[in-house]
Amino acid sequence: MKLTSIRTAAAASAVLMVAGLVTACNRESSTDGGSESKPKIGVDLPRSDSDFWNSYAQYITKEKDKGDLNLLPTSNSQNDVTKLVANVQVFQNSGAKAVVMAPQDTGAIASTLDQLAAKDIPVVSVDTRPDKGDVYMVVRADNRAYGTKACEFLGEQLGGKGKVAELQGALDSINGRDRSEAFASCMKERFPNIKVFELPTDWKGDVASAKLQSLLAQHPDLNGVYMQAGGVFLQPTLALLKQKGLLKPAGTKGHITIISNDGIPQEFDAIRKGHIDATVSQPADLYAKYALYYAKAAAEGKTFKPGPTDHDSTIVKIPNGLEDQLPAPLVTKENVDDAALWGNTVK
Known part of the structure; x- marks a missing residue:
């Protein structure tokens, strides 16, 4: 082999060795301190x-x-x-x-x-x-527990009689089905004198508002609402009730008892103001x-x-x-300020 060829091969070998060292260092660094080595x-x-x-x-x-x-x-x-x-x-x-x-x-x-x-x-x-x-x-x-808790709260607050609008989620969702089935079963068994109006919404706030508005026109004596998702139903529901002059504080005549699901900060604020009465905190x-x-x-x-x-x-x-x-705990005015609830810590 010619001397130049030997020198060329040696140089190439040295480059590969250096590259290998660099790669090894990079791998070691990733393993020690970075998240890139994790799945x-x-x-x-x-x-x-x-x-x-x-x-x-x-x-x-x-x-x-x-x-x-x-x-x-x-x-x-x-x-x-x-x-x-x-x-x-x-x-x-x-x-x-x-x-x-x-x-x-x-x-x-x-x-x-x-x-x-x-x-x-x-x-x-x-x-x-x-x-x-x-x-x-x-x-x-446990989403069935959501429906049961909502039923029990409304039933007790209404004294076992009245009319309740249920703003259901999407019934092609296991959550919507679980909450709806449990709510219906509990109402039938425990509070048969409460009339429940089931309003499927596909988890859409505008649909919930439109259906609730139509229901109120037919049943102005509605005295309860179960919102299966406060995150999408709270704002449009409260806006509609305010527009209709029906947003009255808890404890006053004409107040519509409302329970929700989610546990967002906006629901907690609404509980403090007396606009709604309870929520189940997801x-x-x-x-x-x-x-x-x-x-x-x-x-x-x-x-x-x-x-x-x-x-x-x-x-x-x-x-x-x-x-x-x-x-998933029930939140009412009694425990709404509990610092352990995530709705009191998130911005």
């Missing part, structure tokens, strides 16, 4: 037209800012299952090892869940339980915390079993996976 997690937010889900998004950001997660850029499917499917495809193409979603149409997401399962990408579903398709964990509160903070906790665990190959947890909840077996049922 990638995709998070899709379900919508931005709800104060509850906007609060949940804030908590997702807070969890991400702690620095121990490797989250891909967050997407928002805007209550559109087609967008959710497309967003999930982006996560797959970006190397996600787990996906967090909150499908609003729990029946239409099954084929996407099947595709993710085929690629060994576990799914954590927040607040909603898919009707079919494997899930690693559902992070959710734990937006815990939804974000444990959704990401389970997603990280799933990506790392960890498993869980049914039974009590160390965070005051219970994991139960469901047909297509597991569900961690988080606590």
